[in-house]
Amino acid sequence: MEILFSILFALLGTAVGSFLNVCIDRLPIGKSLVYPPSHCDSCQHRLSVKDLVPVFSYLWLRGRCRYCRAPISRRTFWVEVGSGLLFACLYLYYGLSIELAVSAFYSSLFIVLGLIDLEHKLILNKIVYPMAGVALIISIFLPQPGIISLPWPAAVNGVIGGAIGFILLLIPALIFPRGMGWGDVKMAALIGLVSGFPLVFVALFLGIVLGGVVASILLLLKIKRRKEYIPFGPFLSLATIATLLWGSDVLNWYLGLF
Ligand SMILES: [Zn+2]
Known part of the structure; x- marks a missing residue:
């Protein structure tokens, strides 16, 4: 079956x-x-x-x-x-389960966001803004995929995650405005809303590592030149989808190390 x-x-x-x-x-x-x-x-x-x-x-x-x-x-x-x-x-x-429907919806969303960024170097506000609203509504009424039980409601957790995502990428965007754009910061906030606390850390950490490794390989192999812009959205997307699938497993494994 x-x-x-x-x-x-x-x-x-x-x-x-x-x-x-x-x-x-x-x-x-x-x-x-x-x-x-x-x-x-x-x-x-x-x-x-x-x-x-x-x-x-x-x-x-x-x-x-x-x-x-x-x-x-x-x-x-x-x-x-x-x-x-x-x-x-x-x-x-x-x-x-409902989590299956919710995670399938979010994965689809991040496939679209990531590939548009890959092809056009654009993270579209007309996707990010309405989807932030949808994510907030989903977190009020439906379970967040892979979420660990917390003392506050899922919607509050989504907002906390969104704030963490926003701040975490705002800092590098202010320091290296050429490497990271406002689109990435807004996308990180959306990722936080979708994945919540503490999974937002897993998603962003995975995205940064993945982006860093791939960018280094592209530069080393001279496929990209140093000044060329490499969009970050595709890595954030891939990391978020991976987090929707295995985020809580990764987190439990990591916390188990201590
Ligand atoms: Zn034709």
């Missing part, structure tokens, strides 16, 4: 991933998410149902438009595959 549900959630994840691709393509250029319907950006041909089957259409068409053979971005495929795997993992971790 568990296998069946894992496959089901993987399929659901690929379908959600397909919608996330639409968000990543359209939100930064201010286009509506629903209109016009899916079409090829090269030949404008409207895509039919058989062109829109997640993962399989891309493989079947070998990554090209059916009508004009223009290449389809590889990111579309990897977001669908990635979301599918992620949803299966979230199901295996949380089981059929």
Whole structure:
């Protein structure tokens, strides 16, 4: 039964991933998410149902438009595959629960934020602000994923986490304004709202380590030059998704060391 549900959630994840691709393509250029319907950006041909089957259409068409053979971005495929795997993992971790729905929603949000930052070097206020409101409402009514029992309500915990996230990245942003932008600070506050105290520390610490290691490798291999800007949002996103999955395990392991 568990296998069946894992496959089901993987399929659901690929379908959600397909919608996330639409968000990543359209939100930064201010286009509506629903209109016009899916079409090829090269030949404008409207895509039919058989062109829109997640993962399989891309493989079947070998990554090209059916009508004009223009290449389809590889990111579309990897977001669908990635979301599918992620949803299966979230199901295996949380089981059929409200936490599963909440963590799947947040993971989707951070996939969109991280990839838009990777492609456009932008963290969009029009995503961060409304989602901060949504995260606050969720924390009032629904359990926060992976949260450890605390003496105060989850909403208070979300606000504490948000404040911690904001302050933790505000300091480096003030000291190194070239390396970190306001977008990163706002995103850190959102991460805090979503993950709460104390998991906000796990998410930001993971993000900073991940970003530091990858940036060093890119500089060492001369893929990036020293003055080139490397967006931090993708690392924060990856770290937050990892924290939604294993944050409390990491924290318990770390606290167990003392
Ligand atoms: Zn085309």
